[in-house]
Amino acid sequence: MKLLNYFIFTFITVAILYSCDTSTNYNVVEVIARDFNFEVVDEIQSGWTTFQFENFGHTEHFFLLNLLPDTISFETYHNEVTRPFDIVFDSLKAGKSKAEAIGMLIEMIPGWYFTSVKQMGGTGIIGVGKTTQVTLKLAPGTYVMECYIKEQGVFHTALGMIRPITVREEVSDLEPPKADMVITLTNYKIETKGEVRTGKNTIAVHFKEHPEVGLGNDVHLIRMNDKTDIDDVIFWLDWMNIKGLESPAPVEFLGGTQEMPIGYTSYFIVDLDPGNYAWISESSAAKGMVKMFNVK
Numbered sequence: 001m002k003l004l005n006y007f008i009f010t011f012i013t014v015a016i017l018y019s020c021d022t023s024t025n026y027n028v029v030e031v032i033a034r035d036f037n038f039e040v041v042d043e044i045q046s047g048w049t050t051f052q053f054e055n056f057g058h059t060e061h062f063f064l065l066n067l068l069p070d071t072i073s074f075e076t077y078h079n080e081v082t083r084p085f086d087i088v089f090d091s092l093k094a095g096k097s098k099a100e101a102i103g104m105l106i107e108m109i110p111g112w113y114f115t116s117v118k119q120m121g122g123t124g125i126i127g128v129g130k131t132t133q134v135t136l137k138l139a140p141g142t143y144v145m146e147c148y149i150k151e152q153g154v155f156h157t158a159l160g161m162i163r164p165i166t167v168r169e170e171v172s173d174l175e176p177p178k179a180d181m182v183i184t185l186t187n188y189k190i191e192t193k194g195e196v197r198t199g200k201n202t203i204a205v206h207f208k209e210h211p212e213v214g215l216g217n218d219v220h221l222i223r224m225n226d227k228t229d230i231d232d233v234i235f236w237l238d239w240m241n242i243k244g245l246e247s248p249a250p251v252e253f254l255g256g257t258q259e260m261p262i263g264y265t266s267y268f269i270v271d272l273d274p275g276n277y278a279w280i281s282e283s284s285a286a287k288g289m290v291k292m293f294n295v296k
């Protein structure tokens, strides 16, 4: 009987230890998007990290990570960078031109934002109920996680989809994944090497060039149907249009990646059915950064 107890005790101990051992998944960080906040741990390791992003909301969401300089707090960023965008968008709604709005932004946003805040990637936009994965290499520091889709003319950042996340000195042991396709982003082209197929595909995105001013080059995946007008999607991706980035989107968004500095690579996974798709950039879709393709 003692031996049986010993085996039961050992079995339970091993089972408990195994269930507590999250080391194999330690570098996978779950991010849940709700209307309107992010559920995610406060601190993660540096180095390569995979973010599993799940949209539990009733509208499109994404996340972008901004690395803050050491001297700038999350609150300062929120007050001095995010809030001016709300004011400027209100002025667009009130009839100001895009040129006037850009002038306002340059006047209101402090110089340190343009010189010292780095966009360090994130997920592309995903629709309701969708999940995506993005793998990024992050240096230690304080990051701002944000989503600026709009709900009834208000950015999600203003509704609560903005929060700090700390990346620690401790480095993860995750290796970057092997890619099925490589996308290179330049001004203003989406170049692809390799092919995507039905099922799961890992896409590497290499950031080779960015526009001198404004948003950096990023890439999103859309699934098109017979009713999709690509010009509607291009119009929708410009936040300065009153109905731009306002949910619901005119097309299904399946992920992608936000901008990173030149020389960086971001990885994401897409799960494809046969159909018609396009890679499209938020920053420069109107300048030709759209690439349609078909999956058989």
Ligand SMILES: [Cu+2]
Pocket (backbone or CB within 6 Å): 060, 061, 062, 147, 148, 149, 156, 161
């Ligand atoms: Cu959102």
